[in-house]
Amino acid sequence: MATPSSTPVDLSAAFVMAAPTAGDWLVILPPALMITVGAVLVMVRHRIRLHAPIAIASLGFLVFLDMLLLWKVAVEGPVTMTMGRWLPPFGISFTVDVFGALLALVSAIAALAAGIAAASDVNDSGRRYGFYPFLMLLMAGVSGAFLTGDIFNLYVWFEVLLISSFGLLILGSERQQIDGALKYGILNLLGTTFFLIAVAYLYAIFGTLNMADIAMRVGSLQGAPLMTLSALFVLAFAMKAAAFPVNFWLPASYHTPRITVSALFGGLLTKVGIYALMRVMIMLFPLQREELSLVIGIVAVLTMVLSAIGMLAQNDLRRLVGYAVIAGIGNMLAGVAIGSLAGVSGAIFYALHSIIAMTALYLVVGRAAAISGSWTLEGGGGIYRLAPGFAFLSLAMLLAVAGLPPFSGLWPKIMLVKASLDIGAWWLAAGILVSGFLSTIALGRVFLFAYWRPQAAQTPDAPYGPSAMDWPSLGPIIGLTLLVTAFGLFPEGVIRLSETAAAGLLDPSRYIGSVFATGGAP
Template sequence: MAATTSTPVDLSAALVMTPTALADWLVVLPPALMIGLGAVLMMLRHRIRLHGPIAIAGLALLVLIDALLLWKVLAEGPVTMVMGRWLPPFGIAFSVDVFGAVMALVSAVVALAAAVAALSDISDSGLRYGFFPFLLLLMAGVSGAFLTGDIFNLYVWFEVLLISSFGLLILGSEREQIDGAMKYAVLNLLGTTFFLIAVGYLYAVFGTLNMADLVLKVRSASGAPLMTLSALFILAFAMKAAAFPVNFWLPASYHTPRITVSALFGGLLTKIGIYALLRVMVMLFPLQTEELSLVVAVVAALTMVLAALSMIAQNDLRRLAGYAVIAGIGNMMAGIAIGSVAGLSGAIFYALHSILAMTALYLVIGRAAALTGQWTLQSIGGIYARQPGFAFVSLALFFAVAGLPPFSGLWPKIVLVKASLDIGAWWLAGSILLSGFLSTIALGRVFLFAYWRPAAVPLAVPARLDWRAFGPILALVLLITGFGLFPEWPLALSQQAAGGLLDPSAYIGSVFPTGGAQ
């Protein structure tokens, strides 16, 4: 008989041998919670009255989890958890730093606000067709995109949120919605295709998709087609973020769904494109980003100025809000083009502000339309006489969106203007100021026509205050005001996040505690 031998195998070279700390599960809990609750709601598809309370409770729990995750990252530094115990770069990593944690937290806050607003906006038909399951699946994709440490899984989470956004976009099945969904789908799928091509090319060159491992390999690469890869990623993410000249899909589609859906899209989806630009370009390809900075700066200036001009030209309030979203994207891309800690922190601060402000802007427009029964400036009027409190809150939001004091939109613009002047880009600073001035004119026109001007005909819609609609607006505007009056905390977080992108050593250390890829 052959002798049996047993050779001990050292699994520590390939696997994580120590148990995962309970607190580290916070890294993967947000997407897992959203997917799990979405499945629960699908099982309760015949009891749609339970969908709202369950989804709101789940999103409130998501806010708490993201707040705890941010607190952990601030206290201990970046945190990494790998799937299946396989050590990176072979195990799929969830890695979160200050940037990812703060973006996830603010996104969860606006999703909770939108879920509450949906109670008064989404009909029983929309609930039966799955509004709340789609919302939770969307947040699973958003959370996963902010928390993943693997660039292919960033693509996967993009697909998750795109699938759910298609479902949300066509709730109601009206002709206008189908038309908007087609434009949205074609352009976003095109951007996703460029993203996938870039990811495949990246893997072919470096043999890894772990972001921390890529940082190390790109730094030591010689002869690799880094400029081609950078251009592909910029094109893909610029389409996702709705930057000029690939932004025409946004104003053609965001005005078609229910206003709560538009609020979610305006607040969240384009910011994920900006997040991906910052994460991939600044952290992985810093030299190439610097070489392409003039191109990015020109795109940023054209994006913000042309969008602000388009705001003035709009008669439909929903289309006006879409161009306001695009104008904000230009400001964020200006920070990426500047590339310094100040420029990047201004872009991140503006992204946090824009998530809150754009969600609130769409909700305000929806409330104004509910009061008057109209969406166009030529037909709407008399809101101040009917609800002065709502008019005051709306005016504060308009000030914030335009970047006027004392609200949150002011400070990132000041940071971006100063950072532009520090590098001698006076024309970029002028574009930021011009965009803000034009946005002020556009939103002032909205207030004068829709709020201050008397209604042309008596309005039959009751002026009763619906707290399911007004409560989320008030909460978001209070947050925006708080960020404006006390900007130190969000500015400090933004600076810390920008520093982590420019010097990712702590991020790499959380993935490879021993100092390098295994």
């Protein structure tokens, strides 16, 4: 018969015993908030008038939480919370550094802008079928991916955002949406399969899935097939990020849903793939990244240049912006290929710029189509005469995406070109400049045809009516334009944060110390 033991058990050997501070809860609040609000919206699904105000208020609160979290990690360093009080690496950890907090904050700002724009863009049918609950679930996945410290949890959060993106993509059930969702789904499921295989392979090699634990052990492994593992991760994340040659799913699908959904996808989803690639290849497998740097650099140049050529070939505004998203991915891959502090910080700055600029550009072309009555360059025109204020905002955003002054796209390109030349990769610098030149021509063509040229006389194929000139709905575009202008005119703070984030990836000692510090918060 078993009897209670009188021998005290030392739980501190297995559990975190210290109580977390209030600030430590900031690590897990963003995804928890989004999941909770999404559940609330499902419960009030019959009162769709409540969806927009609840969702917008929640996204505003998410921005506030992410601001507090960024301030905390910028001042105190990386912060870790471990689920179930189990000590790492056995407990599932959420670990946040400046890199993750920066992307989480900017993504929340873009989602807030899209949520506000959706109040006038998504009709009652779209709300009944769950636009705002899907948006909350999407942001839970995006936030969780940026904040997790466990690589299997990174895979789980990818799945969360993919499930919600499928729902958003087919809202409306139109034929082209189903077609786009099929292409989107097949390629992303392939990427997810490669990701899961890589995670299983990684666990077989290391016996752990905690990123900090892997970063500590990777240097001591001898004879492990880490190059094969790294190549699998690069392939999986390249598919998620829409890098050449596995990028054809993006322009075939992002033009099919409501323009607000396209803005969310273009601004956020590919950046999660870039984040995962940088986190894994720069922080966990730096030697393997060095070996693969030439391959990554070639992929970056092909992604940039071919996508810029694709922009020149497009007549549909939505497809053109899709290629602009892919061109930006090439610039970020260039920073990964370079691998220096300057190159990685340039890639991070470009990711921050791209989240805001791509979200805004999709919203801009949606409003442009609403004003001119056409999604095409051939069928549009006359916007400058009909809405000169909006035309000015559009020109600013087109210049920002092209990387021209005085907007945010200029500085990361300068950083990347300089970093390329510093390591003697003149061909990489040339690729960045050629891509920028071609993109400028393509985006200038948009302004000349869709804004400056007189309006074509034809039957509208886009939403048209009083709502197209509803000035209050211009708020998200105005706000995002002001943000890219501020980033361009006052880049010092963003550059410092990007350099701090890059330094944390290149030297993860503080990240590791946050996870394995004795007596840390659970």
